[in-house]
Amino acid sequence: MTTTSNTNDESLRQEVKAWLAENWTQDISKELLNEQIYWEVSAARKNWLKKVVEARWAVPSWPEEWHGRAIANEQASIIEREFAKVRAPGAGQDRNNLWANTLLAQGQQGLKEKLIGPLLRSEVNMCLLYSEPGAGSDLAGIRTRADKQGDHYLVNGQKVWTSGAATAEYGMLVARTNWDVPKHQGISFFFCPMKQSGIEVRPLKQITNESHFNEVFITDATVPAENILGAPGMGWQVLNMALAYERSSMGEGARGPRSGVKQTNKEEPLINLAREASRLDEPHLRQQIAQAIAYKKLNALNTARAKADLSQGTSSSIMSLGKLAMSRILHEEGRLRTEILGAESLLEGADHPRAEDANFLSLNAYFTSIGGGTDQVQRNIIGERVLGLPKEPEVDKTIAFRDVRTS
Amino acid sequence: MNTLSSEERNALKDSVSKLMSDASTEAEVRRVMETAQGFDSDLWRALSEMGVIGLITDEKFGGSGVGPMELEAVMEETGAALLCSPLLASGVIAAELLQALGDETLNADLMPRVATGETIASAVITGDKGCWTESGVDISATAFEGGWQLEGRGNYVLHAQNADVLIVIANTESGLAAYTVDPSDDAVQIEALPTLDRTLRIASVRFSGAGAKQINATRPVWEAVSQALNLALVALAGEQAGGAKKVLDFTVEYAKTRIQFGRQIGSFQAIKHMAADLLVETESAISAARHAASSLADPSSHTHEAISLAAFACADAFVRTAADGVQMHGGIAFTWEHPAHLYLKRARANAQLFGSSDFHRENYLKALGG
Numbered sequence: 001m002t003t004t005s006n007t008n009d010e011s012l013r014q015e016v017k018a019w020l021a022e023n024w025t026q027d028i029s030k031e032l033l034n035e036q037i038y039w040e041v042s043a044a045r046k047n048w049l050k051k052v053v054e055a056r057w058a059v060p061s062w063p064e065e066w067h068g069r070a071i072a073n074e075q076a077s078i079i080e081r082e083f084a085k086v087r088a089p090g091a092g093q094d095r096n097n098l099w100a101n102t103l104l105a106q107g108q109q110g111l112k113e114k115l116i117g118p119l120l121r122s123e124v125n126m127c128l129l130y131s132e133p134g135a136g137s138d139l140a141g142i143r144t145r146a147d148k149q150g151d152h153y154l155v156n157g158q159k160v161w162t163s164g165a166a167t168a169e170y171g172m173l174v175a176r177t178n179w180d181v182p183k184h185q186g187i188s189f190f191f192c193p194m195k196q197s198g199i200e201v202r203p204l205k206q207i208t209n210e211s212h213f214n215e216v217f218i219t220d221a222t223v224p225a226e227n228i229l230g231a232p233g234m235g236w237q238v239l240n241m242a243l244a245y246e247r248s249s250m251g252e253g254a255r256g257p258r259s260g261v262k263q264t265n266k267e268e269p270l271i272n273l274a275r276e277a278s279r280l281d282e283p284h285l286r287q288q289i290a291q292a293i294a295y296k297k298l299n300a301l302n303t304a305r306a307k308a309d310l311s312q313g314t315s316s317s318i319m320s321l322g323k324l325a326m327s328r329i330l331h332e333e334g335r336l337r338t339e340i341l342g343a344e345s346l347l348e349g350a351d352h353p354r355a356e357d358a359n360f361l362s363l364n365a366y367f368t369s370i371g372g373g374t375d376q377v378q379r380n381i382i383g384e385r386v387l388g389l390p391k392e393p394e395v396d397k398t399i400a401f402r403d404v405r406t407s
Numbered sequence: 408m409n410t411l412s413s414e415e416r417n418a419l420k421d422s423v424s425k426l427m428s429d430a431s432t433e434a435e436v437r438r439v440m441e442t443a444q445g446f447d448s449d450l451w452r453a454l455s456e457m458g459v460i461g462l463i464t465d466e467k468f469g470g471s472g473v474g475p476m477e478l479e480a481v482m483e484e485t486g487a488a489l490l491c492s493p494l495l496a497s498g499v500i501a502a503e504l505l506q507a508l509g510d511e512t513l514n515a516d517l518m519p520r521v522a523t524g525e526t527i528a529s530a531v532i533t534g535d536k537g538c539w540t541e542s543g544v545d546i547s548a549t550a551f552e553g554g555w556q557l558e559g560r561g562n563y564v565l566h567a568q569n570a571d572v573l574i575v576i577a578n579t580e581s582g583l584a585a586y587t588v589d590p591s592d593d594a595v596q597i598e599a600l601p602t603l604d605r606t607l608r609i610a611s612v613r614f615s616g617a618g619a620k621q622i623n624a625t626r627p628v629w630e631a632v633s634q635a636l637n638l639a640l641v642a643l644a645g646e647q648a649g650g651a652k653k654v655l656d657f658t659v660e661y662a663k664t665r666i667q668f669g670r671q672i673g674s675f676q677a678i679k680h681m682a683a684d685l686l687v688e689t690e691s692a693i694s695a696a697r698h699a700a701s702s703l704a705d706p707s708s709h710t711h712e713a714i715s716l717a718a719f720a721c722a723d724a725f726v727r728t729a730a731d732g733v734q735m736h737g738g739i740a741f742t743w744e745h746p747a748h749l750y751l752k753r754a755r756a757n758a759q760l761f762g763s764s765d766f767h768r769e770n771y772l773k774a775l776g777g
Contacts (some may be wrong), residue, residue: 289772
């Protein structure tokens with residue numbers, strides 16, 4: 001145990017507490033906590049994040065030159081906990097800011113100076129240019145090309161499942177820079193400027209009747225050479241690092257119901273729904289409700305244990321389980337809400353909020369079980385990287401990518 | 408009650424783990440499970456010297472005086488090793504029941520011997536219903552010549568055939584009461600029952616006018632029983648989590664070495680995906696068991712919720728892991744020589760002790776306010 005650092009820990013805790021007490025005022029917290037925006041950042045939130053970054057609470061484990069305090073993860077988590085206690089956003093970005101973490105680890109000095117600050121303050125909008133129509137689960141099979149021309153790359157191809165593409169200033173892009181080596185070795189990773197004529201964004205309509213995703217058509221778009229992350233041909237390694245950040249955050253939360261009708265009590269939503277439907281006394285439903293709530297609770301306990309392991313300095317394999325667990329939780333909750341409602345679940349729309357919520361949750365569960373790597377890919381990853389099981393033989397592993405078979 | 412630091416707790420866990428790998432090997436488990444006694448006296452003494460039998464017994468009665476978190480940690484190790492012993496029956500349930508009942512005179516005499524393992528105590532709680540609720544008590548006590556007499560049958564009593572003293576819960580005209588009974592009394596008939604899980608020892612106990620001493624309980628008797636059962640559930644959850652992890656470990660190892668179709672079978676997604684799902688189950692069980700233990704150690708927390716959750720989550724995880732483990736091995740695990748069936752049987756037995764998963768799921772929902 002670190003008895004020497006305990007006094008430091010306590011003074012740090014008091015420092016965060018005092019700062020929050022002074023800055024996280026009732027007015028600010030009220031405004032930010034009542035926001036119902038998922039896909040953009042309000043001016044109030046940007047102002048708040050600016051303060052958090054200036055006070056060096058956003059990325060405390062990072063070096064001081066990048067807005068950090070160069071303290072251990074264990075101490076950084078003290079700050080995160082104090083922020084969480086009062087539900088103030090902006091802390092813990094050294095753990096969960098996908099864009100800033102990737103850039104800090106792999107970017108060139110000039111690009112870091114230009115973008116790290118704005119990313120931490122959410123002043124720059126970002127999107128992911130990973131998947132393609134021909135490269136979903138087999139992400140290393142991308143065919144978008146980036147060809148070096150003097151001080152920039154010329155990019156051509158098509159990306160899909162890009163949320164926020166229309167408002168983004170930059171996209172994290174993977175593109176093929178070498179077609180004469182096996183598929184994993186010819187990929188490079190870029191911060192691609194989105195506001196240019198070579199980028200065309202078209203919304204995709206989802207099974208939920210919403211359009212949060214886009215297709216992105218890239219025709220002779222240019223990317224400055226200094227916007228490459230990692231060395232040319234090392235993009236797969238950069239991508240894997242970025243994907244790990246993305247997946248770990250997907251295990252921690254997901255969207256809830258969208259009807260906007262707020263439950264007035266603090267009861268578990270499934271218990272509440274069954275009570276409203278006068279079905280809480282049915283034993284087979286009670287069993288399923290208890291089990292569904294248990295899945296959720298167990299995942300929360302796993303996440304807490306993983307974080308405790310991390311703060312004690314041992315890495316935890318449990319973190320990688322969260323996304324798979326979360327997709328079961330969401331599918332099960334959607335299914336069970338539907339079962340509780342019975343025929344009422346045939347309906348939709350604002351006049352039928354309970355059915356709307358059940359159906360939305362059932363359909364949107366695929367966002368988690370497919371997006372960011374399907375459950376099946378996730379099981380491969382857990383099997384191979386956590387349990388150490390051997391990979392399936394890969395027929396395209398060693399041949400030049402231009403010779404690989406496509407559908 | 409003292410709670411150890413996590414370093415001290417890990418050290419305790421490690422020393423138990425080492426003892427298990429020396430003295431509760433698969434060969435030993437197989438030998439001991441075929442004996443009438445069902446546990447090894449030398450190993451029982453070693454557990455005593457390590458302070459494991461008296462782990463949760465108060466220091467004033469010669470125990471280690473630690474709490475549920477330490478017990479859970481130890482049980483993860485004994486569960487992984489399929490330890491055959493009256494630890495749960497005597498060192499956990501009977502000891503905690505005696506402490507909860509609070510008869511200081513009795514405890515001063517009896518508990519030091521239970522804490523060292525010199526005396527094996529076993530609690531008779533449920534009858535033929537096997538439901539471990541107040542309504543399951545099937546023994547009645549009547550006052551007789553200044554003492555008490557018991558009539559009726561207790562069932563599914565852990566290690567009753569090895570017990571030196573029985574702690575019996577019985578109905579009286581004025582409600583539930585607790586008694587000590589000498590099992591060698593002629594009016595006590597103990598029948599050892601054959602069990603699917605041969606590492607377990609269970610008996611039925613018939614009382615036909617057996618003499619009994621009433622325990623001077625300082626609180627409602629069922630409250631004391633509940634406290635003992637809660638600790639038993641935490642211990643069992645630890646055992647189940649440890650057992651599940653062990654099965655997953657040796658199943659994954661097998662999947663890396665078994666070759667079919669010219670490949671390790673673990674390279675097939677059919678196997679790999681089962682293993683990934685079992686890892687979710689197993690890690691969840693470990694989280695649930697430890698959470699229940701820390702919750703029981705902290706009186707201000709939602710103890711019922713945490714224990715009910717662990718009770719069904721750990722039971723189901725162990726059964727599923729052991730069952731899928733057999734399937735993933737294929738034919739080899741259908742043989743008696745392979746250890747997979749020992750874990751499957753332990754998992755199935757554990758899942759029925761102190762209430763089924765359905766029972767605990769129902770309790771969980773109630774604890775959540777549903």
